[in-house]
Amino acid sequence: MTPRLDAQMAFLTEACRLKSVNRATRLCDGSRYENSGEHSWHIALYALVLAEHAPQGVAIDRVIRMLLIHDLVEIDAGDAPIFGSHDATALQQDESAAADRIFGLLPADQAESLRALWEEFEANQTVDARFAKSLDRFQPPNQNLAAGGGSWTEYDVSYDRLVSRVGSKIAHGAPTLWDWINPRIRAFFGV
Amino acid sequence: MTPRLDAQMAFLTEACRLKSVNRATRLCDGSRYENSGEHSWHIALYALVLAEHAPQGVAIDRVIRMLLIHDLVEIDAGDAPIFGSHDATALQQDESAAADRIFGLLPADQAESLRALWEEFEANQTVDARFAKSLDRFQPPNQNLAAGGGSWTEYDVSYDRLVSRVGSKIAHGAPTLWDWINPRIRAFFGV
Numbered sequence A, B: 001m002t003p004r005l006d007a008q009m010a011f012l013t014e015a016c017r018l019k020s021v022n023r024a025t026r027l028c029d030g031s032r033y034e035n036s037g038e039h040s041w042h043i044a045l046y047a048l049v050l051a052e053h054a055p056q057g058v059a060i061d062r063v064i065r066m067l068l069i070h071d072l073v074e075i076d077a078g079d080a081p082i083f084g085s086h087d088a089t090a091l092q093q094d095e096s097a098a099a100d101r102i103f104g105l106l107p108a109d110q111a112e113s114l115r116a117l118w119e120e121f122e123a124n125q126t127v128d129a130r131f132a133k134s135l136d137r138f139q140p141p142n143q144n145l146a147a148g149g150g151s152w153t154e155y156d157v158s159y160d161r162l163v164s165r166v167g168s169k170i171a172h173g174a175p176t177l178w179d180w181i182n183p184r185i186r187a188f189f190g191v
């Protein structure tokens, strides 16, 4: 009998479905929409490479772990595009129910610790969560710049709206990265 | 001037192309081929969840880092399906040239340390590399079982060939995981 490993494998097989959740962002070459599985890989790699730009006190391996699991709830709740309109309360309820079901596939101790890590990410209060959230916001503009507009064009986004929805979060958790990308975004929007 | 960050961002934008490298393995629902970006995410999640099954001495955060970068060379060299036929020497040369170019986009110190981590993975000698390599071999059979055959059917793979190409590596680096999946694979092949 291997009930622990059985439960862990059921969770890992369920996680495969995140590769079928499409995001609003396109790949850097614009060829198709990005899915949340490959997105999670990419921003974990961002964390690894950009660790030196994290504010003091950030534990980068915790950030990487957080980013690996941050989108799993989308298997049930779907991706809510940052420039789309959605009911925030309903989304939070859907994501909470998704977390119950998906993390609940794991042995109880792991379900609890990974769910706590996801809630820490969502709450965006600790230095680790703030840096993780910044990277989650920082990657899409880079892909949009590479793709010549991407979801900005599709959602008819203005520079001001971008700053308020995305830029402010990047600036909060990773000011160096915002200082780097802001002039590039300005140049794209011609402002 | 931000030459370090410029170089890091050039690397991270180039890395996006790994999402366009298709593997021989299908998703768990069989709907399409998996790409190497989402595969890298999935096995990093395997490492996080299955850490307790790693042999003694394995540093799981190092394994996760290794898995995040292990396939980047495929951007230039492509994925070599485990049951396909390829010239091993030519592949090694292609991958080495790919590592020069891709890790070479980074600042020199990071290029060196991430390339060393990739070479450690490839050499498969340290406990961390052996566990990482085991997970890289362990995930596809799970997806094939979920998909009802997947690449085993497409490549007309036998149980014995699977054991020699895949099972032996899993058993070497993660015996607990091989003991778990082996009876399931046997049941699938009816042996």
Ligand SMILES: [Ca+2]
Pocket: B071, B079, B080
């Ligand atoms: Ca590979």
